[in-house]
Amino acid sequence: MGRPPTPRILLHCFLFGSLMDSCSLTPAAPVRSVVSEVGNQVTLPCCWKEHLPDVAPPASHVLWATPAKTVFELWGGRVWQAEEFQGRAEVPQETLLSGNCSLVIGDVQIGDAGSYESFLVLDGARSRKTRVFIQSVRLSVLDRKSTQSRAPGDDFVLDLYTSHALRVVFQARNCSAWTDLWMRGDGDGQRLQKDPLTEQLRMKRVARSDEGRYRVVDQHGLAVNTVQLSVERSGEALRAQQVLGYPGPAASSGETSKRRCWALLVGSLLLAGFRVLLPPQ
Numbered sequence: 488m489g490r491p492p493t494p495r496i497l498l499h500c501f502l503f504g505s506l507m508d509s510c511s512l513t514p515a516a517p518v519r520s521v522v523s524e525v526g527n528q529v530t531l532p533c534c535w536k537e538h539l540p541d542v543a544p545p546a547s548h549v550l551w552a553t554p555a556k557t558v559f560e561l562w563g564g565r566v567w568q569a570e571e572f573q574g575r576a577e578v579p580q581e582t583l584l585s586g587n588c589s590l591v592i593g594d595v596q597i598g599d600a601g602s603y604e605s606f607l608v609l610d611g612a613r614s615r616k617t618r619v620f621i622q623s624v625r626l627s628v629l630d631r632k633s634t635q636s637r638a639p640g641d642d643f644v645l646d647l648y649t650s651h652a653l654r655v656v657f658q659a660r661n662c663s664a665w666t667d668l669w670m671r672g673d674g675d676g677q678r679l680q681k682d683p684l685t686e687q688l689r690m691k692r693v694a695r696s697d698e699g700r701y702r703v704v705d706q707h708g709l710a711v712n713t714v715q716l717s718v719e720r721s722g723e724a725l726r727a728q729q730v731l732g733y734p735g736p737a738a739s740s741g742e743t744s745k746r747r748c749w750a751l752l753v754g755s756l757l758l759a760g761f762r763v764l765l766p767p768q
């Protein structure tokens with residue numbers, strides 16, 4: 488036991504050390520959880536080296552699947568993506584060789600939520616393939632919700648968040664029905680315009696009648712973003728008040744109490760003066 492470490496042990500240490508640097512997941516979590524808001528980029532973690540220190544891609548290849556189907560495969564330089572992940576899913580090749588088989592999903596959708604599993608497929612001789620399970624990941628994707636307020640005449644910008652946002656529906660205040668407001672591919676209207684570069688919809692010059700709930704919906708009818716809009720005049724009212732010369736509420740109380748202070752002081756001085764001037768009785 489007192490012998491110096493052999494080169495083999497040193498090599499293992501080196502491999503283990505570099506493994507920790509390049510890719511390490513605590514083995515305590517057999518199922519990892521990833522939570523993201525819709526439209527963001529998410530990384531589903533995966534480290535193949537901990538499971539298979541001796542087998543490296545390209546002798547093997549990476550596969551990601553949901554319980555229903557295969558969603559991603561990478562072998563050699565070739566990539567296969569399921570239809571709904573076209574152009575959105577990748578395992579970066581540069582990190583793959585260092586043991587990192589994480590799946591990066593761009594523009595994540597509400598419908599992407601669910602269970603994912605990664606495998607290393609060993610490309611054996613005579614087309615015999617073995618699948619080695621690597622990692623289970625549970626992905627949750629959250630929609631967005633907010634409350635916003637505009638003054639009448641202001642513009643209201645509604646974030647669509649994703650290129651997969653298909654429609655916007657509107658529920659007016661005091662009204663239970665939802666009406667169609669916008670659909671992808673619509674030309675710009677008088678008041679409603681889609682920004683050509685960003686996923687945003689601009690509504691010009693909002694009025695009281697624009698108050699209500701705006702919901703961005705994707706192609707599966709799932710809510711992406713819900714905004715409760717109120718159109719309030721309070722800002723305008725305050726400005727008008729200031730123009731008319733009314734003091735603001737904060738300033739007024741301070742000013743009044745200061746004035747009252749001065750009045751008391753002057754009053755008592757005058758009283759004292761009178762006492763001096765009046766002849767003693």
Ligand SMILES: *[C@@H]1O[C@H](CO)[C@@H](O)[C@H](O)[C@H]1NC(C)=O
Nearest residue numbers: 509510511530579582587589
């Ligand atoms: C693995 O690769 C992904 C995507 O490139 C990266 O975000 C992640 O940080 C890497 N994980 C580790 C442990 O290095």
Ligand SMILES: *[C@@H]1O[C@H](CO)[C@@H](O)[C@H](O)[C@H]1NC(C)=O
Nearest residue numbers: 659660661662663698699717
């Ligand atoms: C509309 O709803 C508000 C509360 O959100 C209520 O105060 C108001 O009376 C309602 N107006 C009408 C016309 O129903």
